[in-house]
Amino acid sequence: MPDTPDWIARELDGLRQLRDEVRVQLHLGKAEAREAWDEIEKRWHQLEGKLQAVREGSREDLGEIRETARRLAREIRDGYRHLKSLL
Numbered sequence: 383m384p385d386t387p388d389w390i391a392r393e394l395d396g397l398r399q400l401r402d403e404v405r406v407q408l409h410l411g412k413a414e415a416r417e418a419w420d421e422i423e424k425r426w427h428q429l430e431g432k433l434q435a436v437r438e439g440s441r442e443d444l445g446e447i448r449e450t451a452r453r454l455a456r457e458i459r460d461g462y463r464h465l466k467s468l469l
Contacts, residue, residue, distance in 0.1 A: 393455045400462040407469040415468045422461035429454040
């Protein structure tokens with residue numbers, strides 16, 4: 383992502399790594415973890431959509447997109463950490 387600010391790139395790298403770890407553990411995991419995973423995946427796709435809008439020159443206010451992206455990233459990170467603790 384060449385046009386992505388550094389903080390977003392670092393955040394996404396960390397989230398991808400955590401996401402991959404949780405995905406592997408889910409194969410061995412519990413049913414309750416599956417429900418939590420599905421909810422977090424919805425947020426992941428929202429975040430990706432916001433970032434795609436930025437790359438495509440969205441008409442939305444960039445400050446609003448940035449704040450939404452930070453909130454979604456924080457929720458996703460917290461969700462993945464919670465899932466990891468369940469497994």
